[in-house]
Amino acid sequence: MKTLIVISPEVTCGSEAFPLFDAKGNYVAGQTRMQAAVRVYKKYPKATLVMVGGCILDEHGKVFRRAKIMTAFMRSCCPLADVREVHTLPCTFHNFCGIFEQNPELLHGEVGLVSNNYHQERALLMWQMAAKRYCHVMELPTAFFPAEEFVCAKAQQARFSVEYKRRLHLEREGLAHLKGGLYTDKCLNNHRLLAALSAVSSLRHLVPETA
Numbered sequence: 448m449k450t451l452i453v454i455s456p457e458v459t460c461g462s463e464a465f466p467l468f469d470a471k472g473n474y475v476a477g478q479t480r481m482q483a484a485v486r487v488y489k490k491y492p493k494a495t496l497v498m499v500g501g502c503i504l505d506e507h508g509k510v511f512r513r514a515k516i517m518t519a520f521m522r523s524c525c526p527l528a529d530v531r532e533v534h535t536l537p538c539t540f541h542n543f544c545g546i547f548e549q550n551p552e553l554l555h556g557e558v559g560l561v562s563n564n565y566h567q568e569r570a571l572l573m574w575q576m577a578a579k580r581y582c583h584v585m586e587l588p589t590a591f592f593p594a595e596e597f598v599c600a601k602a603q604q605a606r607f608s609v610e611y612k613r614r615l616h617l618e619r620e621g622l623a624h625l626k627g628g629l630y631t632d633k634c635l636n637n638h639r640l641l642a643a644l645s646a647v648s649s650l651r652h653l654v655p656e657t658a
């Protein structure tokens with residue numbers, strides 16, 4: 448495996464935590480995803496680890512970079528790893544666009560994706576959408592490494608089943624929207640975020656010209 452891409456989990460602004468639930472109470476299990484990345488890396492220690500993270504706004508309207516927190520976590524768990532940080536717009540589609548655009552050299556060879564189990568189908572479809580836009584890259588990654596959601600289930604037995612079912616329901620809805628051409632990319636309507644990114648010289652390139 449040449450490259451292992453860890454798809455951006457939720458990160459709580461101002462902390463180093465990858466929460467189990469997002470602000471709306473949806474199951475996201477970021478910690479489980481990051482732990483899966485450590486486990487997969489140990490199988491492929493020569494791989495370059497790519498922490499692709501969305502930029503979001505914190506409560507003060509300042510740009511917060513999820514990839515920085517992901518990188519810090521990965522370096523603390525795997526000090527010898529070659530870890531790269533890629534900053535993008537927040538959604539999974541734009542996570543991939545960011546890599547295709549900024550680091551295409553990482554995609555020449557075997558590429559693995561790490562994310563949560565529930566995310567697999569939608570992530571692979573978004574990869575295809577992004578690959579279509581940057582047609583010089585492969586259509587699908589070599590492998591998808593899903594996090595073991597049920598590790599989490601043990602600790603969260605009471606809430607887990609309800610929340611996880613809800614998550615799967617949301618994923619199915621999201622997939623149907625994607626397949627039906629009804630998907631709206633929230634990043635592109637987030638004018639506050641786009642304005643804040645335009646004001647940071649190192650992130651200005653993330654703002655689409657059409658926005």
Ligand SMILES: [Zn+2]
Nearest residue numbers: 538541632634
């Ligand atoms: Zn997006």
